[in-house]
Amino acid sequence: MERVFKTQKIMAWVYTAAALLVFLYTLIFMTEYKDLFGLKLSQNSQISFFHDSVLQTFNRQIFALALAGIVMVAVSFFLELFSKVPDRFALFVFLLLLVFCIGGSVYAFSNIQAIESFYQGLDFQYLYLEGMDGYEPHFTTFRIGYCIYAVQILVCVAYGAVLLLSHTQFVKWLRKTAGSEDGVEKEKRSA
């Protein structure tokens, strides 16, 4: 049981690191596409739609999710998940939040795919009309996004599993301890 509890504490920090990573990612998400800001010509309307509507909207969404992830770190402090085995309430609340987090990551992951696919289909040939010659599409941010959200999903699943395990083992241990204490009491009484 102690090993599980130690793993729980480690996973709490791993989750914190993952949440910070995701938060940082959302901060720099648009950077690679900053060249596409301020396009005005109708020839580039799809690109400005991509930048101003698709990317901005998505960035706002994942930023909100990342903030929620950071709030979850605070909640885990509040629920003392860094130092104690979760009780039933803490387990319930945090597992719920982890499910939310996983849902968010799945959402982000799948939308990065959709955005990447849209980006690949854009026609960049008229960018020179707005002073951009030889624009090459960039995919690094998307690739990093896949990794980060995959990691976050795994971390959330693992963290949830560890919390559940930690709680159930602790409950078992409590029962076991309580059972052995009852036997001692009975023995004492019969003696």
Next chain:
Amino acid sequence: MRKKLTKVMLLAAMAMSAALTGCGSSVVEQAEQQTAQQTAENQPEESAGSTEAAVAETGPDLTEEVELKFNFAVGNKSRTMTYNQESPLTLPDGTVVTAGMLKPMWSYVENALNCDFTDVTVQDIKSADMIQTESTSNFSGANIYGGESIAERLMYYGTEGKFVNLSERMEAGYLPNFKAYLEENPDVKTAITAYDGNIYHVPYIAEIGQIGRSFVIRESWVTSLLDAENAGYDTSDFTVYYQGFYVGDNKRTGENGGTVTPKEGVEIVKKTDASIIELQNALEVKNGETLTNALIQYIDENYDYDKPSELYLGEKAAYDIDELIALMRCIKANPHYLTDGKADVVWPMFTRQSSYREELLRLGTYFDGVKVHGSDSYQARWYIDADGVVQYTYAQESVYDVLCYLSDMEAEGLIYSDCYDLSNKTNHRSALWGTDEGEAPSYGFITYDFIASSTADSLNPDTAVILPPVAKVNGVWQYYMDNGRAIKPDGWAISVAGSTEEQIQRACAVFDYFFTEEGFTLQNYGLPMNLDQENKYIGPDGNEYPLFTDWVNETCNNVANGDLSTFLRDWMGCLMPIGYQKEIGFEYQYTSERGFAGWELLKNSTTTIATYAGEGPEGDNPNYYKMIPPVFSLTSRQKETISDSTSIETDDVVEYMFNIIRYKTKGNAPQGAEVAQSYEEYLQMFENRGLELYETTYQTAYEVMTSVN
């Protein structure tokens, strides 16, 4: 308990997933929906649209008086909508206009369109400063903003949503007369359409298709120099620098301009390949007498004219740039002879003001058709090449060569030395043509300016229009003037932030009014009471124009020294650079007989001018004769690129060019004045200022402008 917990968690997960995924749509679909929703919100409502469409048929609804505020700045308080003269003006109907009131034309429009006009302009403010200031308050201080040389700003702020989209309004049925005008004049539409395909301002359109500036000279100087017998020419020494253009392999003979046609059916043949410049330069003694005699002999040997002056004067003129410079030399070298001893110095060539010094560069046309300005404006430093791409002219080698030729002319004293100093605000034309009878007369010979004002009797009764030099232009020997009347970068637009829907509709009605017959006549000629209702003026083109009443002419003489243009602008409020089409009929009515003769001369000749349609003799570049738009509509990125990475539009570039004219040949540059000694050095200056980026940016802007129309 465990089962219950699991169920709750599952439900929560499902709810959250559904919320996160936007009920199953991806972020791309969500963005598309949002954009579609925004577009739908911005579209005028259908019912409103159908009501508006009726405007075209019934005219604007003028039943209720609407207040409209104008911020119309031209940097001159006399030229605003407000009457700023010290003395009141009494109109023929007894109305008295005093300082601070609207000028009569604006009061008339105010009544005609049931508006309450307020001029909120800071009366002396320059247009650019006004726009700069007002942009900080989102143009909320007035309903209509306008002025000179602000079309690019109006377009830019229009694309930013600060000014009303007139294209949408026209689609909705407003501005029907302006819309019809644009349909008839697609070149105007192209010139004022912003990069997003919309129109945000109504421009001031000069008499497009008409001749702009032309060469005007003192006629008697040519005849007395070239036709007089036993003339007492001056004998003071003259130093030559100019080596000639039609020399060496470029001698003018045979296929190379040996025969030219100034007028249909008239062919002028130059018999030999002699160069007057070489002949004059070869003279052992160079003075007024020898230079002039050499020119007369040259004309006699090369042309079959009755009088030598015919090489320059009248409908058979066939002089080239070398022959013009040769004549200028004769003039420069004969100051005492030409002025009856009144002056020691005369100036062969000058511009009206120092701020017009770029007019000198238009001589480039006559050095094998070098394009320096693509339009009337000195900012139009572009021409359209054979592929339809705009090219920056000032950095071209051919322009540098022209500067060097002008430098030779300057060294010989052929160009008025005060023309270069921008701090000199003198009207050189008045000084050099209008002081003959004064106590300290100054004398000038030729200028390149508008016919009506240059041939005014009050200025000098000796001035006359001549044909331009004949030259190989666009690969064809012809008579060509690269200065047609243009769409001006002036005009007005309607503020979004400063206007209610009612005010926007009424402002549209005001804009459109000047494209109705009534508004057009009003702005071009004045109030109905100022025009003869029974008689018309027949112009030299045979067309009928409104005729001014005697009251106009008399009052104009009394208050504006007979300058009808100034009277109509400063007293009546007409002919302002607002959005309207100017008509030539007004100008005809204050043109002298010699001016008409000049118009006649040019009209009957084979002279081609630059136009937006760009028609002319077929040559190397099919776009040669096309004028470029008055402004280019730049996106914010493009503007940022120009301002951050280039410095070509600064005034010192022009100064740098004029340093070449002033100092290169003589090598007398003052300390600190940079003079390019070679084209490589000249080009380097432009490259250092970001020429490539600058050119590419404008080329793409032009490409967009032409593609959205």
